[in-house]
Amino acid sequence: MYEKKIPENLDCGISVCMKVMGGKWKAWIIECIHDGIKRPSKIHRQMETEGASLRVITMHLKELEDLGVLYKKIYPGTPLRVEYYLTEVGMSTLPLIKAMSQWGREKRAYLLQGERNAYLATN
Amino acid sequence: MYEKKIPENLDCGISVCMKVMGGKWKAWIIECIHDGIKRPSKIHRQMETEGASLRVITMHLKELEDLGVLYKKIYPGTPLRVEYYLTEVGMSTLPLIKAMSQWGREKRAYLLQGERNAYLATN
DNA sequence: TCGGGCATGGAAAAATTTTTCACTATACAC
């Protein structure tokens, strides 16, 4: 387990939000589960074309579960089956994720068009 | 300059959004500038209590300028003065940042309360 | 019995981000 060396500062709402939705794959995992893809192996199959490793998915699922964003249902027996669901707080991320996603789609072309020049103030 | 080894995938709106607002300090820098703290040295003084280095602020300002989220006004002369402002697209991040910040503040207590237990399905 | 799928975890490597430090250059105040 990796231990932080610089203590996390979660005083600020943005840091808290980023802890849940930041990172390379977390928002996608939340979206997957919302879309009904609730088992780790399925989530992985959904995202491995994009390059997500199963390991990182496992780690994020655990982290999101510990935060109370997801809850986990275990079906005992073999092969062991597990399903993740959004908690109420998990659901409350959806409008935000949708808004971020839409903003990104809307602004992408502009943002990626290249470098800009500075203005020279002449006063 | 650091060169990416895994190509960035910006097909997805969330990745684009995270490119602008993710990272440890970017959202704060945008907020600072919106609050009228527009010069690098001022921004640094504002955030150094939190641990932000001047270097990372400089780098993020440049990145956000290249993306067209900020524009830069240069006042020639010495000491050289520079001011950053939000572009129209920069402004459009504000509702999102506000929403993230508010969400984080609202859910912080819940999210940080500790680990959770899985449900054992009994069917 | 061998190979597959299931969920998960340790450990190390690789990739990326952030920090720290050293440096440029100019002008002003003391």
Add this chain to the structure above:
DNA sequence: GTGTATAGTGAAAAATTTTTCCATGCCCGA
């Protein structure tokens, strides 16, 4: 002259995240 302030860069170190690889344990099908 020395110290300060301005904005910025390069290089290396440190911190963090993500990937890769390997291992566990169990059952099912060939």
